[in-house]
Amino acid sequence: MSTDYKFEGWMGDDAASSQGNMIWREFQPKEWEETDVDIKVTHSGICGSDLHTLRSGWGATEYPCVVGHEIVGVAVRVGSKAEGDIKVGDIVGVGAQSDSCLGRDGPCSTCEAGLEQYCASNVNTYNARHRNNGKAYGGYALYHRAPAHFVVKIPSGVAPEFAAPLMCGGITVYSPLKFHGAGPGKKVGVVGVGGLGHFAVLFAKAFGVDEVVGISRRENKRADAINLGCDDYIATSDDKDWIKKNKERFDLIISTASSEDMPLNGYLALLKHNGTLVQVGAPEAPVPLRPFALIAGRKNLTGSGIGSPAEIRDMMQLAADKQIKPWVELRPMSEANQAIVDLEAGKPRFRYVLVNEW
Template sequence: MADYKFEGWMGIDENADKGNMVWQEFQPKAWEETDIDIKITHSGICGSDLHTLRSGWGPTPYPCCVGHEIVGIAVRVGSKVTKDIKVGDRVGVGAQSDSCLGRKGSCENCAAKLENYCPHFVGTYGMHHFNGDKSYGGHALYNRSPSHFVFKIPDAVPSAYAAPMLCAGITTYSPLKHYGAGPGKTVGIIGLGGLGHFGVLWAKALGADRVVAISRKADKRATALDLGADEYISTDADADWAQKHAGTIDIIISTISSSKMPIGDYLSLLKLDGTLVQVGNPDDGVFQVPALPLILRRVTMGGSAIGSPAEIVEMLQLAADKKVTPLVEERPMKDANQAMVDMDNGKARYRYVLVNEQHL
């Protein structure tokens, strides 16, 4: 038996996102020999945490421990783990902790190594594993996850950087890679927040000819350029921005989580056969998409869900090779409630990472 307890910040009801999480013990999924236990050192705060804590995307199975950008030290490795992971290794877990891979009747997506599109997707928190046990996230002392969704962190990537890469990072990396962001392409990133600033970093690391950061406020211009953007559009401050930049971008990644964003204007920025990929999921209503911008340039609007395990490994190696440096602010795990409130109030610049200081 393990000599450690699983304790963490638990959302008890729909007011949990307002600084009302409670620290308490929880029972992780029953141990299987394909599992890995992680002593958590770093846990990034994602917008998904807030949506889930307040049941913004549907009823949350309270109590719920959120956090799916987890980095720490492997303290227990099952005898059937086939990965090159041993006790003492630095590892991480992202937003997915299980799929039907390897189970009787596995789906086509898992067979194609697209486990993130498995119809039996199990999220790292707030869902149920195949044995019926609830999944619990990383704003805690320990995490238990199936080894297929646990990743070794390259030595060159600091833990505070690696944690947010496992959700915010992969959520933007995956569509950029899939839609061919790289040499010869102009890439637009809408929203310069936790996800969006990663989008700028990846687009540059992948070799895009030109990267355009797009956000409402003018005060993020300097940061966008420092991150590597070649141009910045402030939709509040730049007059006639949609007309001036119409038909100039090949691929747009939208990280906005508001149903009120001007989708028509964003679609008008695309070149012929361009693509807008939506990765932000609003809980304030549904999008209203005008047909004309889609028709005029034969553009495509789609979506993308996190990334596959293979893509996560690829992304982490790119981060190591290109020395990708996200903008993170470390906060003590004990201050998680205040960090959540600050995140919700838009104070993060651009990702909060909770730190278990006693585990360092």
């Protein structure tokens, strides 16, 4: 099996890289293990997490760093001890998690339960260290190396440009929607009709909820929300009576907002008695919470993080069965620097996907 390819990608050397200053160069992936898969990257989605990491917004980043955790490509090397039925030539994907405690000292309780994403020894796909201490580099690159347990085969009914953003953006909202029972008889609100939120709208409709409503700051996103499939839309900054008009309307709210000035207490007022708000967006600063917003109505505020490999497979099959097509804009890998600048400016509708030009 030929392994003469080089690992090259867009390297962030410091926080200024988030402003479009990444540099293309060769890097050394984790040392090869027979449980690994090498992937020739064809598509790599751009996630807001990439910007947070490049600028050390969530904590100190271990530079240099190659970001990108919505990776789809062709398996070009498969270890002799690789899990699953992955073969050379398969179209596969890797999401935001690349490893966990599995196989180290025996699985922990969360891994044993098939919830690897909550493992205390979680290894992110980039800005992290693998079990062999090799550095984890992401998908803004030509090739990616990952443990096979976290490599997912892409069903033939899902195009790679759609599969890539599903690997993080899609699963981040699919998992809580499914866990909290989104389906017939339920009304769901989606805060933030954007890169994450538009996936929540698509999956809520696929789950057959009675009503899905987009919630964002400005009226100018109404048309996009309705075109996505929303039954209604709430503009929190352009309607001073938005809370009064929609009080106790929803069984479930998925909040993708990542701003510390989000009106969290107002969102909670929109929940029915015993309703649940799931926060999946991750602000870089604390968000104020009034306890009475929870106490009145015995409401629930919780969080959710990505999904397990099994959940990703289930999501991909649903996407294939229901022909779910995320709104993506394809950008050449060579334009990665400009693409992240455009993302920061809020230009994509709704997800950029980098495409390697072979």
